Amino acid sequence: MEWQTLGVEPVLTPDEMAAVDAAASERMGDLVQRAGGAVARSALGLLGGGYGRRAHVVAGPGNNGADGRVAAELLRRRGVRVSIGDHADSIPADAALDLVIDAAFGTGLSRPYAPPDLPGDVPVLAVDIPSGLDGRTGGFCGAPWRATATITFAALKSGLLLGHGPEFCGRVEVADIGLSVEAEVGTGDHLTRALITNGDVGRCWPRRAADAHKWMSAVWIIGGAPGMTGAAALTAEAAGRAGAGYVLVSAPPTVGSRSSTDDGRDVAGGHLPGAPLPVETVVRSLAATGGVDGWPHTVADEQRVGALVIGNGLGCGTLVLDGVVRLLALSDAAVVLDADALGAGGARLLDACAHRRATTVLTPHDGEYEALMGEAPGDDRLAAAARLAERSGAIALLKGPTTVVAAPDGRVRLSSAGDQRLATAGTGDVLAGVIGAALALGEGDALTTVAVAAHVHGTAAMGGPATGFRAGDLPKLVGAALDDLVR
Numbered sequence: 001m002e003w004q005t006l007g008v009e010p011v012l013t014p015d016e017m018a019a020v021d022a023a024a025s026e027r028m029g030d031l032v033q034r035a036g037g038a039v040a041r042s043a044l045g046l047l048g049g050g051y052g053r054r055a056h057v058v059a060g061p062g063n064n065g066a067d068g069r070v071a072a073e074l075l076r077r078r079g080v081r082v083s084i085g086d087h088a089d090s091i092p093a094d095a096a097l098d099l100v101i102d103a104a105f106g107t108g109l110s111r112p113y114a115p116p117d118l119p120g121d122v123p124v125l126a127v128d129i130p131s132g133l134d135g136r137t138g139g140f141c142g143a144p145w146r147a148t149a150t151i152t153f154a155a156l157k158s159g160l161l162l163g164h165g166p167e168f169c170g171r172v173e174v175a176d177i178g179l180s181v182e183a184e185v186g187t188g189d190h191l192t193r194a195l196i197t198n199g200d201v202g203r204c205w206p207r208r209a210a211d212a213h214k215w216m217s218a219v220w221i222i223g224g225a226p227g228m229t230g231a232a233a234l235t236a237e238a239a240g241r242a243g244a245g246y247v248l249v250s251a252p253p254t255v256g257s258r259s260s261t262d263d264g265r266d267v268a269g270g271h272l273p274g275a276p277l278p279v280e281t282v283v284r285s286l287a288a289t290g291g292v293d294g295w296p297h298t299v300a301d302e303q304r305v306g307a308l309v310i311g312n313g314l315g316c317g318t319l320v321l322d323g324v325v326r327l328l329a330l331s332d333a334a335v336v337l338d339a340d341a342l343g344a345g346g347a348r349l350l351d352a353c354a355h356r357r358a359t360t361v362l363t364p365h366d367g368e369y370e371a372l373m374g375e376a377p378g379d380d381r382l383a384a385a386a387r388l389a390e391r392s393g394a395i396a397l398l399k400g401p402t403t404v405v406a407a408p409d410g411r412v413r414l415s416s417a418g419d420q421r422l423a424t425a426g427t428g429d430v431l432a433g434v435i436g437a438a439l440a441l442g443e444g445d446a447l448t449t450v451a452v453a454a455h456v457h458g459t460a461a462m463g464g465p466a467t468g469f470r471a472g473d474l475p476k477l478v479g480a481a482l483d484d485l486v487r
């Protein structure tokens, strides 16, 4: 999916769109006329003109089909030779078509639909959403055509952004047909659901004040057990590149051990041997705080730390879970729990999160989600993220091609920045560092801060090579993306 915008972009589910529709002061016939006009304009753009072009409209029984019929008539007036069939009719194979308009079903699709065969390689313009996609989840409800472009009305629909939506909807255009969605889903930070855009990063990324000092945006990373020191190093590098003023790293305690790093820095009670930490990193011993098991019982300097990031290369086990749960209770700072901190926990971790007053962020991929919640997220990723946020009282960031970020108050933000080049080990560690830095820097709306951090992370990746991209490439790209997006 191609997407470029500078504004706040509401995202609606089909149910919300139906409510907007029901509350409209205008007759449906007038809305359909406007929607059909927008479809015709978009079609003329794809056709590169009107006179002499050939188009076929697949028109279904509902309003989506009505939009298609209006568009067909308008295109005829512009000299396009238009044929129309209903959703079950085959498309004439002899016609040398320049465009097919998919107006079979929109958000009212209620049973699986497979469209007729396309005659060859003809471009497809989908009306509202490709027919055969679920308007809420983007899951298949049939076998949709892959559209060249999709024109949707009033606002984005969640099914365009999730599941198969991005792959099947092509370039997306939102047409204003005179409907206001504000009453249904709110505005600004209060929007129930929104897609994060580059403009949101410029507006919301927390800036350092002119009189700032380094401790005003300190991030403390707890991770980097033996064999996984690179994870903590990636998080530390990312936090620094995203603007943290001070980055501390503590390795988790290893039972009965006392060791020092290759470069001589003492990390009693834990290992960071050979960790390729950025030279600016301060390595801090957890055990020095005097806990019998090597985990802190008090948090020295804690009030100076803006955000803790716990879990990257942390290792799993009961001792780790005990330590994480204790830190959650001790700390009044924002905490990001990622990677091993999520795999260790389940209900006990969720309860510890629920007792916190300060911001907590959980950043699971699907496997970690299942470890936390006892069930996989399933097809409805909006509902899955919302369940985790509600259960934990934390901001839940569910990773995937489209990142879904949910707050306990029911609001959701989506980011579709980035692509499959991020599917490589360690990119999640980088994301945790970027989120940690953003939280340490700012006191804005935590949901927006976390979602904007995810958007920066995805946008940064697009500056890297399509092949052979490594997580280690990403922190510097984060710095460059922020330079571009934040002015």
Ligand SMILES: NC(=O)C1=CN([C@@H]2O[C@H](COP(=O)(O)OP(=O)(O)OC[C@H]3O[C@@H](n4cnc5c(N)ncnc54)[C@H](OP(=O)(O)O)[C@@H]3O)[C@@H](O)[C@H]2O)[C@@H](O)CC1
Residues within 6 Å of the ligand: 017, 018, 020, 021, 031, 032, 035, 060, 061, 062, 063, 064, 065, 066, 067, 104, 105, 106, 107, 108, 109, 110, 111, 112, 113, 127, 128, 129, 153, 177, 179
């Ligand atoms: N303000 C707005 O929102 C505006 C919305 N507009 C447009 O309207 C669309 C929403 O309209 P809509 O509710 O009529 O839904 P739509 O998808 O056209 O058809 C549903 C019908 O199809 C039927 N049906 C379902 N699946 C089926 C299947 N597999 N095979 C066969 N039949 C099936 C279903 O039947 P039922 O389930 O009731 O048996 C029902 O009769 C929206 O996406 C946008 O394009 C614009 O016009 C302007 C303003």
Ligand SMILES: Nc1ncnc2c1ncn2[C@@H]1O[C@H](COP(=O)(O)OP(=O)(O)O)[C@@H](O)[C@H]1O
Residues within 6 Å of the ligand: 339, 365, 399, 400, 401, 402, 403, 417, 418, 419, 420, 421, 422, 423, 424, 425, 426, 427, 428, 429, 430, 431
């Ligand atoms: N196909 C994809 N398209 C876009 N983003 C992706 C894709 N696969 C993974 N990502 C992103 O890459 C990151 C991977 O995180 P994670 O699975 O925790 O990796 P790791 O644990 O190895 O650091 C997440 O931000 C995720 O959203």
